[in-house]
Amino acid sequence: VTVQVNKPGKPVPKNMYGLFFEDINFAADGGLYPELVKNKSFETTEHLVGWKALKGGAGLETYAVLNQQPISATNSHFVRLTTRTASPDAGLTNEGFRGMGLKQGAEYTFSLYARRGPGSVNALTVTLEDEKGNPLAQAQISGLTTEWKKYAVPLRPSATSSRGHLKITLDGAGTADLDVVSLFPKDTWQNRPNGLRTDLVQLLKDMKPGFLRFPGGCIVEGRTLAERYQWKETIGDVASRVPLINRWNMEFKHRSTPDYYQSFGLGFFEYFQLAEDIGAEPLPILNVGMACQFNSAELAPMSSTAGGPNATANADDPTLETFIQDALDLIEFANGPATSTWGAKRVAMGHPAPFNLKLIGIGNEQWGPQYLERYEPFAKAVKAKYPAIQIVSSAGPSPDGELFDKASKRLAELKAEYVDEHYYAKPDWFRQHVDRYDKYARTGPKIFAGEYAAQSVAIGSPDNKNTWDCAISEAAFMTGLERNADVVGMASYAPMFAHVDAWQWTPNMIWFDNLRSYGTPNYYVQKLFSLNKGTTMLPVENKNGQDNLFTSAVADDQAGEIVVKLVNYSSSPRPVKISLTGAKKVGKAGKAIVLSSSDLQAVNTLDQPTNVSPKEEKFSAGATTTYTLAPNSFTVLRIPGK
């Protein structure tokens, strides 16, 4: 392997390796957003999702969701509990998100709004229980009045349970109304009251991601336009955010009622804040006026006066202008001064400084003439008002590149800055397509490899596993991205998160249950590329992928190191001679970071989270070095020099 140190290429984009976030697989509610109560405000279309009456004893006479004299117009439903006989079974339980993760000794804040009705109920008992119904913590909420009032008590479980639940019972006989019932851990990222789950944020931060794409994915589009993601509905007072059925709910075929909603507790303000916390550029993806083309393919009319054959018939439905205005308002929300309408809302939420938004995506995974005709006026309007904002356009799902080829010509004419390509394919596809961008035009839009993952069994199969075979094949492919870092501006694995008991898609980068989490081998591949992305491209002479050896190289000008990445996709150790041609100074103290497993089917699990994870070793470096690559390995060599 010959690395031409004396022929440095273009700079490696600062934010090249980033993150794709979508609320799929319980990634937000039940995952990153640690509210433990499912459907806390009874505002879901099936109002009692997550809630059940306690069985046994006298129990409740009735429990019903009502809307007379609610807390507020936006939070218009609450639950009324009635019992004629005082009983420890007169109450409700909340199941959480496949249970509640409760940690021994940790503090949780239980809060709710309550008021009493006729009868003697002037207190409530709140209990946290484990899976078997053993009590772990208990508190009383007393002094209920006939007016809505907020109550809060701390709870500290006496033992740990990953599938606990919450029980609320009436003290006395009569009626009480409850709403906005919350159980929130005290321990959140940066100890914020509406903060995020610390272990999951830490895994992301450890990757030093260049960007954070949110909120999806297909969720941006919705199955229908009515179910699209609307960012304005996700900001402001958390209690007033109205939940929406999750686009991925339908994938729970075994559940007869809808079970997966977006509470929007993790909304656009929190996404921007998360991006800032982990040092990533925020990259919101916005609906272009099209629902998911795999589902309803519903289209917003181009304007209030124009229809077209597929346009939505209902005059109340949004037109393209609505979507464009949403985008302009979003930029103002992120970057505008306190004196602007939307900037003021950001300031009111506690972030006076702008979020410094530089990038937006117009449309997720959309293609064809309907996309391009909507993209054009959309992009023009954004550029007219905010010329510095860079735009990511879409090219559909295209492992074969066909949709991409069709779109990219027109997108180049329209001067799109990035084209977002998605590819989910078998591992060998990734190893065979390392040259995907070698001949890509250097003058048009740059590539955003916005969603990709190797699929071990078949595309869309629930049996795909995050095997080392998938991860090493992605590493091989990524040497091709790095060799083309002058046109590949950004790249992200997808999807990011999955709950082990509630997923709709495989494979995923990070898995978790209600208490634990781990990075897959694919996570470590992404992390190694990100942490070792360097600053300047260096040409590597050998043909990439020949004899299953894949290589790329960069200079890290800040560290004064040459970084060589090598993937040995073979079951034998492979000695490789590395020549650093034209290097002015080469130090001896080389560092190798090795990710390997002799078993291509190896995976990480909750119990063995680091089964496949990087190991570091020292080696003696020089202008010419022979290094023996482990069988089936991805190795990063860092060599002092320039």
Ligand code: AHR
């Ligand atoms: O990553 C899962 C899904 O794959 C995304 O929502 C969509 O954009 C793609 O089809």
